[in-house]
Amino acid sequence: MAKTSMQKKDVVGDGKHSSAASTDFRSPVGCTGITRGEQEFLAWCKEERVRFPSSHLAALANTGRALVASRAIKMGEVVVEVPDDAVLMADNCSIRDVLDEEGLCKPADDEILEVQGLVIAVMYEKWRGEQSRWAPYLALLPDDMTHMPLYWKRREFLELRGTAAYDKMMGRLQHPADAPTQVPLLWSEVVAPFIAEHPELELPGGQQGYELYRWATCAVASYSFILGDDKYQAMVPVWDLLNHITGAVNVRLHHCARRHVLQMLATRDIRAGEELVNNYGELSNAELLRGYGFVERSNRNNHVQVPLALLMRVVRQELQQEQAAAGAGEAAGPGPGSAASATAPAAEVRRAVAARLRLGRRLGLLPLHDVFKVYAGRPAPAALTALLHLLLAGEEQAEEVRRAARRAAGAAHSGKQRRGGKVDKQAKAAAAIAAVAAALKQEDSSAGGGVSGSAAAVARLQRVYERVVSYMLGRYGNSLEEDERLMGLYDSLPPRQRAALLARKPEKEALVWLREEIKRKGGLQRSLALGGAEAARAVGKSVAGAGGNAAGKAAVGSEDVGGEGRGKKAAGRKASDDAKGGVKPQEAQFSFGFSL
Numbered sequence: 001m002a003k004t005s006m007q008k009k010d011v012v013g014d015g016k017h018s019s020a021a022s023t024d025f026r027s028p029v030g031c032t033g034i035t036r037g038e039q040e041f042l043a044w045c046k047e048e049r050v051r052f053p054s055s056h057l058a059a060l061a062n063t064g065r066a067l068v069a070s071r072a073i074k075m076g077e078v079v080v081e082v083p084d085d086a087v088l089m090a091d092n093c094s095i096r097d098v099l100d101e102e103g104l105c106k107p108a109d110d111e112i113l114e115v116q117g118l119v120i121a122v123m124y125e126k127w128r129g130e131q132s133r134w135a136p137y138l139a140l141l142p143d144d145m146t147h148m149p150l151y152w153k154r155r156e157f158l159e160l161r162g163t164a165a166y167d168k169m170m171g172r173l174q175h176p177a178d179a180p181t182q183v184p185l186l187w188s189e190v191v192a193p194f195i196a197e198h199p200e201l202e203l204p205g206g207q208q209g210y211e212l213y214r215w216a217t218c219a220v221a222s223y224s225f226i227l228g229d230d231k232y233q234a235m236v237p238v239w240d241l242l243n244h245i246t247g248a249v250n251v252r253l254h255h256c257a258r259r260h261v262l263q264m265l266a267t268r269d270i271r272a273g274e275e276l277v278n279n280y281g282e283l284s285n286a287e288l289l290r291g292y293g294f295v296e297r298s299n300r301n302n303h304v305q306v307p308l309a310l311l312m313r314v315v316r317q318e319l320q321q322e323q324a325a326a327g328a329g330e331a332a333g334p335g336p337g338s339a340a341s342a343t344a345p346a347a348e349v350r351r352a353v354a355a356r357l358r359l360g361r362r363l364g365l366l367p368l369h370d371v372f373k374v375y376a377g378r379p380a381p382a383a384l385t386a387l388l389h390l391l392l393a394g395e396e397q398a399e400e401v402r403r404a405a406r407r408a409a410g411a412a413h414s415g416k417q418r419r420g421g422k423v424d425k426q427a428k429a430a431a432a433i434a435a436v437a438a439a440l441k442q443e444d445s446s447a448g449g450g451v452s453g454s455a456a457a458v459a460r461l462q463r464v465y466e467r468v469v470s471y472m473l474g475r476y477g478n479s480l481e482e483d484e485r486l487m488g489l490y491d492s493l494p495p496r497q498r499a500a501l502l503a504r505k506p507e508k509e510a511l512v513w514l515r516e517e518i519k520r521k522g523g524l525q526r527s528l529a530l531g532g533a534e535a536a537r538a539v540g541k542s543v544a545g546a547g548g549n550a551a552g553k554a555a556v557g558s559e560d561v562g563g564e565g566r567g568k569k570a571a572g573r574k575a576s577d578d579a580k581g582g583v584k585p586q587e588a589q590f591s592f593g594f595s596l
């Protein structure tokens with residue numbers, strides 16, 4: 001594997017200065033010379049018509065390489081332009097036919113395989129060294145990816161127990177775009193056999209091969225983009241030089257189909273010397289750490305992910321305990337209109353809850369990848385509260401919710417709101433949430449309502465929430481109090497411990513917040529009052545996903561492309577109408593195939 005020096009310099013010039021061979025080149029904002037690797041990359045950009053005329057490469061203390069404005073940039077100006085065929089994908093790399101034959105190009109049987117296709121493409125092109133068309137580009141990617149948790153020692157990795165980062169990397173939750181997931185398994189089941197079956201490629205096997213694979217996986221995880229509706233995973237040179245700072249994005253991604261170029265446009269005026277900043281998604285620290293190997297000291301996107309599988313388990317437990325209590329002649333009984341009758345065996349509870357879940361799904365109450373996000377300081381997600389109510393509900397209550405949702409969907413049909421079926425789903429979810437809110441409205445248990453049906457339902461929801469929170473808090477390796485103590489020692493902690501601390505502590509805070517919020521007077525109603533917005537979120541994408549990334553990462557105004565040639569077509573196909581910065585479609589990565 002060709003090694004490239006990754007010494008970082010303070011600032012290096014942009015493509016137009018690439019002919020300056022001297023190492024004491026001074027950029028418009030001062031600073032030092034450029035490395036040979038950087039010079040070669042800039043020359044390569046020129047050859048490939050990759051342009052960033054108003055900015056230059058910089059190396060910043062905490063974030064590594066970056067693009068910095070060389071002059072004032074106007075809102076809407078194109079700041080980076082990358083021809084479609086300069087991107088690197090499984091579909092246009094030099095072994096694309098082999099990858100295609102092996103089912104590792106689009107459309108593969110499994111999206112995971114498509115991501116593996118790009119990882120192998122990156123491995124191969126890197127391995128070819130100078131012979132690769134992308135050599136100067138690949139040489140500029142950091143050789144050292146040890147900031148990624150994939151390189152952490154077991155002891156360090158265990159510090160992440162309980163977090164979304166840990167679960168995803170352990171393969172408990174999985175989305176194809178979660179590149180650093182199940183790496184040893186994918187190596188032994190997909191990549192090592194591929195290498196063994198294609199000796200003509202001369203890729204290394206064994207430990208050397210695995211190290212190359214691990215590096216390429218990290219490169220794909222933290223540098224690749226997903227282009228267009230067809231979700232082509234691609235390495236996009238220069239686009240991937242932009243860092244992520246929550247709340248500071250100043251560019252958006254776009255595809256100009258007419259000219260077959262991917263573009264980055266300024267979303268506001270940018271001053272000379274200002275960093276160009278992308279948005280990798282609305283990501284928590286745990287997610288940033290897993291996918292990109294860094295965390296932010298203060299991150300407004302911090303949240304905890306509550307998996308559906310856990311909710312199902314807790315609901316079943318609740319119902320079975322209610323039954324047992326009723327069977328033993330205790331006072332509580334199965335509650336008003338319970339999902340299973342007092343005499344029902346566990347299997348019946350399971351069936352009843354599964355049926356309610358199907359209804360919840362039809363009503364649009366399930367978020368993308370079945371993971372509910374809970375934020376400290378915000379009400380519990382409406383769709384979560386509504387779904388829990390539904391899962392616990394008896395026949396009659398469930399039917400009521402279903403009828404209300406149907407009426408609302410019918411109204412949306414006949415109204416002007418309908419847009420490609422999406423509003424139907426949103427309207428249904430909103431109506432289901434409203435119906436649950438109405439059912440719970442009469443009383444809140446904390447108001448001292450006693451024994452009315454709704455008070456019992458509220459108490460039951462609170463119990464279920466409490467169990468979910470307790471279970472999730474118990475999964476971390478230590479307590480929130482311990483993390484608070486560790487924050488006092490923050491500066492003296494090793495970097496990986498700091499990162500783990502900043503990943504797990506906000507998750508615990510969100511859980512503790514949830515527990516308190518649900519107990520507070522009106523907490524459940526506050527959750528359900530957000531029905532509209534939450535309903536939109538419940539049906540995904542349109543609110544916070546890569547497809548509709550409100551923070552501006554998603555490109556707008558893309559035009560359709562008539563592709564020419566394979567690579568071009570792939571990159572071009574509606575590319576960047578939801579092109580993403582960083583590797584994963586932001587919502588789509590939160591799959592949580594969790595089991596207790």
Ligand SMILES: C[S@@+](CC[C@H](N)C(=O)[O-])C[C@H]1O[C@@H](n2cnc3c(N)ncnc32)[C@H](O)[C@@H]1O
Nearest residue numbers: 062063064065222223240241242243244292294
């Ligand atoms: C797409 S690359 C951006 C270019 C990168 N800085 C470089 O030196 O090549 C993503 C990587 O940049 C770094 N990065 C991006 N944003 C960061 C931030 N806010 N803080 C720390 N590191 C950051 C992380 O190492 C991440 O894996």
